[in-house]
Amino acid sequence: MDRAWFERDAPVVAPELLNKLLVAVSPDDPRHDRAVVGRICEVEAYTRDDPASHTFRGETPRNRVMFGRAGHAYVYTSYGIHRCLNVVTGSIGDGQAVLIRAVVPVGGVAIMAERRGHRVRRELVDGPGKLGQAFAVTADHNGMDLLDPASTLRLVDDGTAPPPVPTRGPRVGITKGVQTPWRFRVP
DNA sequence: AAAGAGATGGTCT
């Protein structure tokens, strides 16, 4: 995946990010080979001139990386509890990103279950906070280059095409910009 | 099956 691929507007990148792979490894974990893999099945786009976006009111210490290089991770803490993962898009200074809301587990399922309190497979990674748990996303991942094969958290294209007609609808969990249909899912 | 509330802490006003 070329970085230029991500240097387009978030609403364009978002639907095309569907069916790409998210891979996380935990090198610090004493156990061997703790890789977790999921196929992205739900995303949301957030842009600068978007009242629901963290960048709507300009650059702050928190949203700094959203104004940085495309393909990097923007991790924020939601409701003081959850870590949510975004991929920065657009050009430097644009302040856009795509929130990864859900994946289909395809590898390391036992590890995800362990981190998630042994729930049924369907409930392992079907929300942004749950994804943060299952992939062990932390503030340390903020600003990480998701396109670097050496990164412990990265995006991979295994050749699977995005859905030709993704399910599209309003974003969830927001109070402003509710009408903008920038939530995309694999049908 | 659906609806409600508490948890919990950083960020911004």
Add this chain to the structure above:
DNA sequence: GACCATCTCTTTT
């Protein structure tokens, strides 16, 4: 001091 890009558990139909 208010507001969250959420989740889980409990209570109510």
